[in-house]
Amino acid sequence: MQNAPDNIYILVILGMSGTFLLVTSFILFSIRNQNKLLKQRQQFQQAEIAHQKSLLHAIIESQEAERKRIGQDLHDDVGTSLSGLRLMIEMFKPVTDSDENYDSFATSSKSVIDKIVKDVRNISHNLSPTTLRYYGLVAAITEHCTIINQSGKLEVTLINEADQLLQKLELPAATAIYRVLEELLNNTIKHSGASKANIHFLGKGNALSIDYNDNGKGLQPGTEKVMSGMGLQNIESRLLNINATFLTASYSGKGFHTNINYPII
Amino acid sequence: MLLFYINYIVPLSVLIPLVTALINFKYLSKPFKIIFWFVLLSGVINLICIILLEVLHKQNIIIYHIDNIFEFVVLSAFYYCFQNNTGRKAISWILVIFIILYIVELYFKGLSVNNTYTHSLSAVIIIAYCIQLTFKQSEKDDKINWGDDGINWINTGILIYFSSGLFMFMSANYFLTASQFMIRLIWTIHDTILFLQYVLFAIGFYKCKTHPTISTY
CATH class of the missing domain: 1.20.120 (Four Helix Bundle (Hemerythrin (Met), subunit A))
Known part of the structure; x- marks a missing residue:
């Protein structure tokens, strides 16, 4: 076959x-x-x-x-x-x-x-800052702003619309935010040439939102260089440590603006 | 129905990657642009073949010879983009040797039959290019998913088409004497793989925005 x-x-x-x-x-x-x-x-x-x-x-x-x-x-x-x-x-x-x-x-x-x-x-x-330990963040910031206002270098306005949230703020977070605001005010006085600065505490649900702005010259072009400076690095590391986020807007000539967002659990 | 699929649906499917590429044209890097021109010219060649065969009832085998050489040269240019100096030199030499071999085979066999040896050889070389790029891509220190890199989709399309089509390229001359049914069956399978290649190319073009061109040059 x-x-x-x-x-x-x-x-x-x-x-x-x-x-x-x-x-x-x-x-x-x-x-x-x-x-x-x-x-x-x-x-x-x-x-x-x-x-x-x-x-x-x-x-x-x-x-x-x-x-x-x-x-x-x-x-x-x-x-x-x-x-x-x-x-x-x-x-x-x-x-x-x-x-x-x-x-x-x-x-x-x-x-x-x-x-x-x-x-x-x-x-x-x-x-x-003993005030921070005994009376909380707003009292400490108010005290710091008063000292700055009295020096005549800068006119700082503080608006607080997050009283309830700020009560829940623990000391390490309060210290971090205090240090960050202190650094921002320091930067405004030293580098911006601003005459006014505003700090606004706002509660957004369970998150504390802090708006900081001044009427200085703002971040100049080539912001990367500025952002790598020690001051802003300190701000970044302090906020990172408490799991807060921050957003910085660069409006050259229109002032400096940053928003810090801290979720309070 | 099969004729409609082979003659119209698959040739027209070339528009899928072409339209996708045109939408994202400003984001296309050099390798993507090479593939864009490859698809565009393949589509034109395909169209000429259909017109010659179906409208003018003439032999289109010469066009196939041109297509074979063009296909290998363009795809080599695509893989050339991902090579270091040694790889680039090797591809240049491969191209020269391939063209010489193709002409030699053409001389001995004549224009009326397929160049099965060199066409199959080109498919084997392209498969080797594909595998090399696959390994290279897997070694890349990238933080993106496999699917987010457009080059991976294009490489996959080429690999599937040439490896699956290899047996067909090898036995192309047998089909010259095959029955109509067998020819249509084989072409249907071939066209389905071609269609799949075009779809994979389209995905690659769509994902091109996330792809930073890698080169070890």
Whole structure:
């Protein structure tokens, strides 16, 4: 019996189908593999970010603790010693009652000591704002704004429409926001040439929104350079540490504006 | 119905990637533009073949010879964009050798039959290009999904078309004497794969915005 010859066309069709299946499987396998790798890489990056965040948290915490310690030391030790020195000068009696040199020496010494005491108190408050600890964020910011307004360098207006939310604010977050606003005000005074600045606290659901703007020259073109400066980096790291976001608008010549959004859980 | 599919639906499906490419034309980088011109000229060649065969009832095998060379040159140019210096030199040499071999085969076999050896060889080389790019893409230190890179879709389209069509290219001369039914069946399968290639190209063009051109040059 003679075998029937193979039909070449059927073999070609089978070959085409088989290759199609093989190639499709190869591609699907490659896609799965690549996406799996991408997922692993993303997980690794997320873990790395979380680790860096915890390191940042530890740095900021220790920085705050150190500031608090130095502030307290300045206030308690240096402040007390200066007060003692002032008292000693006051109590010191010269040999003759009508010594004009002594009177002028005592007056000028006391005024120098008063200035040093005031400066030490300011430095101490800046390092560790007691108002923030005892009366909350708005009180501390108000106090800071009052000092700035009194200096005549800048006119700062504070509007608070988030009283209830601010009550729930914990100290680490309040400290971070205080430091950020302090830095922003500092930048406005130093670099913007502004005469007015506004701070607006607003509650948006469970999120605290803080609008900050001034009427200075704003961010100049080439903002990347400005953004990489230490001040703004500090702002970024402090906000990142409390999971807050911020958006900075650059309107050159129309002032500086930034919005901070902090979700309070 | 099959004739309508082969003669009209599949040739017209070339418009899918072409329209998608034209919509995103300003975002197309060099490799995408090469594929755009490849699709456009393939469509024109296809149209000429249909007019010659169906309207003028003339042999269109010469057009196929031109198409084979054009196809290999353009696709080599596409893969050239992703090579380093050595790869680029290799592709240039491959092109020269291929064209010489094609002309030699044409000389020995004549114009009336398909150049099955060199056409199949071109398909094998293109498959090799595809696999090399697949590996290169998988090694890329990108933060994007496989599907978000338009080049992956285009490479997949080329790989599926040439690997599935390889058996057909090898046995093309047998089909010259095959029954009408078998010819139509084979062409239907071929055209379906071609249609799939065009759809994958269209997706690639659609995703081109997310693709930064990679080159190890």
